Amino acid sequence: xxxxxxxxxxxxxxxxxxxxxxxxxxxxxxxxxxxxxxxxxxxxxxxxxxxxxxxxxxxxxxxxxxxxxxxxxxxxxxxxxxxxxxxxxxxxxxxxxxxxxxxxxxxxxxxxxxxxxxxxxxxxxxxxxxxxxxx
Amino acid sequence: xxxxxxxxxxxxxxxxxxxxxxxxxxxxxxxxxxxxxxxxxxxxxxxxxxxxxxxxxxxxxxxxxxxxxxxxxxxxxxxxxxxxxxxxxxxxxxxxxxxxxxxxxxxxxxxxxxxxxxxxxxxxxxxxxxxxxxxxxxxxxxxxxxxxxxxxxxxxxxxxxxxxxxxxxxxxxxxxxxxxxxxxxxxxxxxxxxxxxxxxxxxxxxxxxxxxxxxxxxxxxxxxxxxxxxxxxxxxxxxxxxxxxxxxxxxxxxxxxxxxxxxxxxxxxxxxxxxxxxxxxxxxxxxxxxxxxxxxxxxxxxxxxxxxxxxxxxxxxxxxxxxxxxxxxxxxxxxxxxxxxxxxxxxxxxxxxxxxxxxxxxxxxxxxx
Numbered sequence: 001x002x003x004x005x006x007x008x009x010x011x012x013x014x015x016x017x018x019x020x021x022x023x024x025x026x027x028x029x030x031x032x033x034x035x036x037x038x039x040x041x042x043x044x045x046x047x048x049x050x051x052x053x054x055x056x057x058x059x060x061x062x063x064x065x066x067x068x069x070x071x072x073x074x075x076x077x078x079x080x081x082x083x084x085x086x087x088x089x090x091x092x093x094x095x096x097x098x099x100x101x102x103x104x105x106x107x108x109x110x111x112x113x114x115x116x117x118x119x120x121x122x123x124x125x126x127x128x129x130x131x132x133x134x135x
Numbered sequence: 136x137x138x139x140x141x142x143x144x145x146x147x148x149x150x151x152x153x154x155x156x157x158x159x160x161x162x163x164x165x166x167x168x169x170x171x172x173x174x175x176x177x178x179x180x181x182x183x184x185x186x187x188x189x190x191x192x193x194x195x196x197x198x199x200x201x202x203x204x205x206x207x208x209x210x211x212x213x214x215x216x217x218x219x220x221x222x223x224x225x226x227x228x229x230x231x232x233x234x235x236x237x238x239x240x241x242x243x244x245x246x247x248x249x250x251x252x253x254x255x256x257x258x259x260x261x262x263x264x265x266x267x268x269x270x271x272x273x274x275x276x277x278x279x280x281x282x283x284x285x286x287x288x289x290x291x292x293x294x295x296x297x298x299x300x301x302x303x304x305x306x307x308x309x310x311x312x313x314x315x316x317x318x319x320x321x322x323x324x325x326x327x328x329x330x331x332x333x334x335x336x337x338x339x340x341x342x343x344x345x346x347x348x349x350x351x352x353x354x355x356x357x358x359x360x361x362x363x364x365x366x367x368x369x370x371x372x373x374x375x376x377x378x379x380x381x382x383x384x385x386x387x388x389x390x391x392x393x394x395x396x397x398x399x400x401x402x403x404x405x406x407x408x409x410x411x412x413x414x415x416x417x418x419x420x421x422x423x424x425x426x427x428x429x430x431x432x433x434x435x436x437x438x439x440x441x442x443x444x445x446x447x448x449x450x451x452x453x454x455x456x457x458x459x460x461x462x463x464x465x466x467x468x469x470x471x472x473x474x475x476x477x478x479x480x481x482x483x484x485x486x487x488x489x490x491x492x493x494x495x496x497x498x499x500x501x502x503x504x
Contacts, residue, residue, distance in 0.1 A: 008464060009302070014326060015305045015323075015326070018323070060298075061464075063450065091294060091297040092294055093293070094290060094294075112301070113297075114302060114304050114305025
């Protein structure tokens with residue numbers, strides 16, 4: 001599973017990377033603590049046709065937040081739709097976040113931290129039929 | 136009109152003595168109550184007005200009686216009064232609130248009751264009693280604003296408690312699957328330690344903030360010689376300023392004093408100067424200029440300007456003073472300093488504003504009463 005992790009917190013990145021590894025899903029993963037750098041990376045991946053299947057995106061980040069990232073990605077939704085699922089991975093429990101998440105077509109779900117086996121399974125269930133259909 | 140005037144307040148008296156006593160009691164209430172009492176006819180003509188009303192509109196009785204109430208009301212509330220008076224003339228007691236000036240008075244919040252006076256099953260006039268509820272309304276608004284603040288604060292705190300807690304939970308789970316003594320296991324253990332320390336730190340922040348809020352309004356303000364506080368801050372930071380090749384220029388008039396709290400002033404200026412040092416621009420030597428202005432008995436203005444990295448205010452917007460918000464993620468920091476500065480300044484009854492230009496510097500303006 002080709003995964004892009006975006007979180008300003010290095011501990012969350014470590015935790016997510018290890019969990020993916022234990023689930024045998026860490027074949028390809030890229031991690032960024034800075035959402036602006038992650039965006040540059042993702043746009044480059046679009047041009048070479050190698051978009052990640054899953055983006056795990058933190059919401060509360062300084063300067064470029066998760067929401068900013070999604071807004072900046074708006075022009076590229078068409079190229080990503082159907083190939084790339086964005087999951088918001090957040091420690092926020094504000095109901096308004098879920099409502100806002102629903103307004104972005106790329107967002108497949110909102111997951112509360114910490115990520116665990118069950119949540120990874122949920123993503124996998126979602127991604128595999130998509131991947132099969134794409135193949 | 137004259138007819139109605141004559142009808143009020145005379146009524147045939149059945150048993151003279153008790154009615155006279157009642158009359159005295161009600162007359163005393165009418166004359167002495169701080170509430171405004173008017174008696175009006177259907178055309179909104181004032182037929183009687185109590186001293187409280189005359190005092191508010193600063194007019195003698197003969198310039199009030201037989202005048203339209205509209206003359207004392209701003210145009211925007213006249214339709215409301217007309218409607219409510221008409222409603223009272225249908226025989227109903229009408230109650231409503233409004234915010235308006237009356238005569239030449241300053242605008243106030245009023246709780247207004249209109250009570251119809253019935254004679255032979257017909258409404259012959261309407262009494263209006265208006266109570267000034269300005270203080271109550273203002274304190275209500277203040278409580279609402281504070282409540283909103285607290286809600287925001289709770290949300291921020293819960294988020295910042297949840298973040299390290301979620302990590303700790305995840306890491307504990309991970310420790311169960313990582314091979315003991317492997318590098319990953321050791322990493323997870325170290326991260327767990329850090330997460331718990333972060334959790335503890337948030338709770339310590341809460342203690343600091345709540346302690347300031349608790350003292351709000353309790354700490355007696357005193358006249359503080361600003362130069363003395365600035366000197367203390369400079370002494371405590373002089374090594375760091377010197378090390379980075381920085382300069383601090385201070386312009387404070389002789390004997391300049393501000394009304395406030397010594398510890399809060401010290402903490403605010405210490406935080407601001409620490410930020411200037413931390414977020415200085417490597418392209419040029421740090422220059423901080425602190426200036427104080429304001430005459431005796433007037434508001435005092437302290438400006439604190441540096442030539443550092445600056446903050447992108449278009450992006451940061453209202454977040455600059457928000458708890459746990461950070462604007463230079465590559466520099467270490469927790470997003471607490473400016474929140475504390477604002478809390479301190481506000482607890483001294485002051486306010487703080489910021490202007491900034493990325494690559495040029497940041498200027499804070501503190502205004503104290």
